[in-house]
Amino acid sequence: MVNQDDLNIAQAALGGDSAAVNAVLEELPYSLAVLLSKCTDSDSEEKAREIIEDLPGDLLAGVDRDGKTVKLLEMYQGRASLRSWITVVALSRLKSWWRGPGYRKRERGVEPQPDQDASPADRGDGSDGAAHDNSDVLALLADALSDSLSSLTPRESVCLRLVYLHGVEQQRLARMFGCHAATISRDLDQTKAAIKRRLLWNLKLLDPFLEITWNDCVRLCASESISIFDSF
Amino acid sequence: MDEEDQFRALVGFLERFGSDVSGRSAESLDAELEAKIRGLAAGTLDDNEREQTLLAVSGNRAGLELLASCLRS
Numbered sequence: 001m002v003n004q005d006d007l008n009i010a011q012a013a014l015g016g017d018s019a020a021v022n023a024v025l026e027e028l029p030y031s032l033a034v035l036l037s038k039c040t041d042s043d044s045e046e047k048a049r050e051i052i053e054d055l056p057g058d059l060l061a062g063v064d065r066d067g068k069t070v071k072l073l074e075m076y077q078g079r080a081s082l083r084s085w086i087t088v089v090a091l092s093r094l095k096s097w098w099r100g101p102g103y104r105k106r107e108r109g110v111e112p113q114p115d116q117d118a119s120p121a122d123r124g125d126g127s128d129g130a131a132h133d134n135s136d137v138l139a140l141l142a143d144a145l146s147d148s149l150s151s152l153t154p155r156e157s158v159c160l161r162l163v164y165l166h167g168v169e170q171q172r173l174a175r176m177f178g179c180h181a182a183t184i185s186r187d188l189d190q191t192k193a194a195i196k197r198r199l200l201w202n203l204k205l206l207d208p209f210l211e212i213t214w215n216d217c218v219r220l221c222a223s224e225s226i227s228i229f230d231s232f
Numbered sequence: 233m234d235e236e237d238q239f240r241a242l243v244g245f246l247e248r249f250g251s252d253v254s255g256r257s258a259e260s261l262d263a264e265l266e267a268k269i270r271g272l273a274a275g276t277l278d279d280n281e282r283e284q285t286l287l288a289v290s291g292n293r294a295g296l297e298l299l300a301s302c303l304r305s
Contacts, residue, residue: 166300221245
């Protein structure tokens with residue numbers, strides 16, 4: 001894992017290690033600087049500061065999901081540096097807010113400036129605003145979906161991947177488990193319903209302003225590009 | 233796109249871009265695990281062995297591919 005040190009810090013912070021918590025929080029001023037560099041009006045700057053102020057609670061305090069406390073930082077998978085990941089999460093929230101009705105500047109016909117410096121240390125060149133919007137969401141989607149599937153039991157995970165990745169017939173699974181095919185079908189339906197619910201919940205935790213439906217998630221998954229990770 | 237295709241897209245996406253769900257860190261298969269996987273596919277493992285093998289396969293891409301191959305044949 002390329003970002004194993006950052007992953008260790010995140011896990012230690014989730015475990016309550018104060019030095020690790022401080023290390024996570026020390027990334028926030030950088031993220032704020034990136035957000036502010038993209039703002040061209042005072043409303044956006046105020047929102048950027050609000051987003052950063054909310055992040056410590058979301059990252060480390062946790063929110064209830066299905067009776068279990070889930071912390072945003074648990075969705076960090078180590079694909080990008082922790083600094084870049086936190087910045088992408090914050091930037092996605094700002095962009096979603098820009099797209100929403102709360103952003104009055106758009107009504108005046110002025111668009112926010114496109115991405116130019118998402119991460120001076122990490123980014124590649126040639127970013128373009130519209131393309132980055134999609135890849136921002138893809139980055140979050142990958143984390144949200146990974147987390148959704150990691151909460152499955154081994155049996156649920158294996159069955160799902162055998163059927164939908166390897167094309168194994170449900171009848172074969174029934175024979176393997178010594179049960180009726182209807183049991184496998186019912187279990188898969190429950191697994192899929194849980195994934196749908198957890199995926200949308202996770203995305204809302206990552207970006208409360210993001211307006212995304214199940215069909216949007218599927219369409220993004222069917223696309224081939226996740227270029228934002230290439231730039232980290 | 234029906235629900236079956238939707239989940240093919242999701243699981244395929246995770247195989248391309250996910251992290252540890254498909255077990256990229258544990259690609260190798262030792263002889264003991266391979267035998268367990270063949271037993272799992274044949275339905276000859278007891279409950280405890282089956283759960284242990286499912287746990288191993290869930291984090292091992294090569295193991296999952298072998299299990300799929302056994303079940304299809």
